[in-house]
Amino acid sequence: xxxxxxxxxxxGQRIAINDLTFHADKGEIVGFLGPNGAGKTTTMRILTxxxxxxxxxxxxxxxxxxxxxxxxxxxxxxxxxxxxxYEDMKVWQYLDYLGDLRSVPNRGERVEAVMGLVGMTDRAExxxxxxxxxxxxxxxxxxxxxxxxKVLILDEPTVGLDPIxxxxxxxxxxxxxxxxxxxxxxxxxxxxxxICNRLLIINNGQIVAEDSPEKLQRRMxxxxxxxxxxxxxxxxxxxxxxxxxxxxxxxSVSGNSFELDxxxxxxxxxxxxxxxxxxxxxxxxxxxxxxLNLEQIYLQLIRSDAEAGAH
Amino acid sequence: MRNMWIIARREYGHYFISPIAYAVAFLLFLIVGIIxxxxxxxxxxxxxxxxxxxxxxxxxxxxxxxxxxxxxxxxEQRSGTMELLLTxxxxxxxxxxxxxxxxxxFTWTLLLFLAFVYGxxxxxxxxxxxxxxxxxxxxxxxxxxxxxxxxxxxSAVTSNLVGAMIIGLTIxxxxxxxxFAMEAVAGWFSxxxxxQKFSQYMxxxxxxxxxxxxxxxxxxxxxxxxxxxxxxxxxxxLVESRRWR
Numbered sequence: 001x002x003x004x005x006x007x008x009x010x011x012g013q014r015i016a017i018n019d020l021t022f023h024a025d026k027g028e029i030v031g032f033l034g035p036n037g038a039g040k041t042t043t044m045r046i047l048t049x050x051x052x053x054x055x056x057x058x059x060x061x062x063x064x065x066x067x068x069x070x071x072x073x074x075x076x077x078x079x080x081x082x083x084x085x086y087e088d089m090k091v092w093q094y095l096d097y098l099g100d101l102r103s104v105p106n107r108g109e110r111v112e113a114v115m116g117l118v119g120m121t122d123r124a125e126x127x128x129x130x131x132x133x134x135x136x137x138x139x140x141x142x143x144x145x146x147x148x149x150k151v152l153i154l155d156e157p158t159v160g161l162d163p164i165x166x167x168x169x170x171x172x173x174x175x176x177x178x179x180x181x182x183x184x185x186x187x188x189x190x191x192x193x194x195i196c197n198r199l200l201i202i203n204n205g206q207i208v209a210e211d212s213p214e215k216l217q218r219r220m221x222x223x224x225x226x227x228x229x230x231x232x233x234x235x236x237x238x239x240x241x242x243x244x245x246x247x248x249x250x251x252s253v254s255g256n257s258f259e260l261d262x263x264x265x266x267x268x269x270x271x272x273x274x275x276x277x278x279x280x281x282x283x284x285x286x287x288x289x290x291x292l293n294l295e296q297i298y299l300q301l302i303r304s305d306a307e308a309g310a311h
Numbered sequence: 312m313r314n315m316w317i318i319a320r321r322e323y324g325h326y327f328i329s330p331i332a333y334a335v336a337f338l339l340f341l342i343v344g345i346i347x348x349x350x351x352x353x354x355x356x357x358x359x360x361x362x363x364x365x366x367x368x369x370x371x372x373x374x375x376x377x378x379x380x381x382x383x384x385x386x387e388q389r390s391g392t393m394e395l396l397l398t399x400x401x402x403x404x405x406x407x408x409x410x411x412x413x414x415x416x417f418t419w420t421l422l423l424f425l426a427f428v429y430g431x432x433x434x435x436x437x438x439x440x441x442x443x444x445x446x447x448x449x450x451x452x453x454x455x456x457x458x459x460x461x462x463x464x465x466s467a468v469t470s471n472l473v474g475a476m477i478i479g480l481t482i483x484x485x486x487x488x489x490x491f492a493m494e495a496v497a498g499w500f501s502x503x504x505x506x507q508k509f510s511q512y513m514x515x516x517x518x519x520x521x522x523x524x525x526x527x528x529x530x531x532x533x534x535x536x537x538x539x540x541x542x543x544x545x546x547x548x549l550v551e552s553r554r555w556r
Binding site for chain 1: 397
């Protein structure tokens with residue numbers, strides 16, 4: 001449904017996104033994660049045909065967004081980051097107007113249905129200027145799904161919502177994801193984990209990781225990565241760790257500290273590590289679970305990205 | 312094409328809830344009313360026409376059309392809804408022409424109101440030439456179409472409303488003055504035929520005067536239509552260029 005190949009966007013000297021390649025299939029919900037300024041919005045704007053790319057191709061529902069822009073745009077529902085609304089319209093008028101522009105069949109019924117989906121039926125007669133942030137977000141979402149698009153692109157749809165609204169919106173996205181392809185951006189990992197089949201992590205305009213939430217979590221979140229520091233020379237210990245086939249990854253942080261990736265599965269392997277260190281005559285200074293937050297995951301991914309680039 | 316009408320309808324409707332549009336209408340009706348009263352009472356035997364009244368209406372529009380056009384595109388840009396329109400299945404020209412058309416239809420509403428009121432008064436107290444009255448209003452409508460199309464350029468250049476209005480005003484006044492400048496140029500080169508013709512063609516007000524004297528010539532139409540076409544084309548390119556920046 002969404003196929004992106006070698007997508008780059010340069011603003012003069014600055015490279016906003018660099019050589020992105022990814023895809024999203026029908027019925028998939030793909031989370032697009034990254035810190036602010038990573039290139040999420042730029043990517044989405046290119047995907048929706050709002051901006052051209054410097055190089056690369058984008059295919060939406062079988063149509064090239066650059067060459068068959070109008071056709072491709074018919075299949076996209078898009079909620080931009082700043083939720084564009086006409087303040088002077090009532091909720092139903094706004095949806096009716098956009099539905100008209102998109103030639104939605106049985107417009108009246110569809111507008112009713114969509115307002116029901118986002119829980120705005122009782123505010124249909126309210127002027128948009130009088131709505132709260134959460135309601136505006138929901139009207140924006142209603143607009144995006146109005147024409148039953150095959151591809152739904154949502155730029156930070158949960159920003160500014162309270163926890164209950166957030167849960168409702170995520171539930172709605174999950175529901176919508178059954179019939180269409182959803183790409184949504186966020187910088188909150190837990191949100192993405194809750195509903196996504198796949199996560200794309202982007203930083204500095206590059207994809208630094210792409211995996212299912214479970215795999216990424218196992219790769220990166222707390223409890224399963226431990227930091228080990230020992231006294232003295234640790235080269236021998238590195239060899240010892242390398243000999244452990246059940247470790248998922250070993251990284252030397254400094255001369256005598258290591259980060260070990262332990263496999264998931266519930267069994268706490270820390271005692272085994274401690275025993276190994278002590279039995280081999282090293283003095284254990286620290287053995288600590290690393291509780292990674294998203295920021296650290298980014299940093300870590302970028303670091304490994306840079307290391308990979310250096311080799 | 313369909314989208315163009317949908318946008319035009321929305322913009323047309325929007326003027327009826329816009330205080331600026333009411334202010335423009337108020338000023339127009341007030342000034343035309345005063346001038347009508349003055350002319351008809353000062354010269355009771357004047358012909359039953361609206362020459363002077365509609366000439367002054369044109370001057371009012373010269374200053375007021377930028378107020379009607381300033382928000383058309385600038386507001387969409389400012390509120391981000393332009394992103395919504397341009398990522399929908401809508402072409403840039405449909406947005407631009409639809410907006411212009413909405414504004415033009417609104418000003419036609421004002422003109423028809425004037426035509427009805429003063430047409431009735433002239434009929435009641437005199438014996439007007441309906442042909443001349445009709446061409447006068449059509450001429451003014453064409454001038455308005457051109458002024459609105461010029462104003463919308465300003466609205467595409469900036470997302471700032473005041474900026475959009477000032478740019479529109481500058482373009483309008485420049486074009487108006489340009490007509491006078493061309494008259495001067497024509498005076499200097501009075502022997503060269505094509506300069507004469509060119510200066511006559513480029514005069515913004517002389518074409519309206521033809522309409523007002525009951526002349527219905529294709530060249531006068533062509534002048535205003537070409538201004539409309541060039542302005543709307545330019546505006547469309549400006550809107551498209553926003554996304555390529």
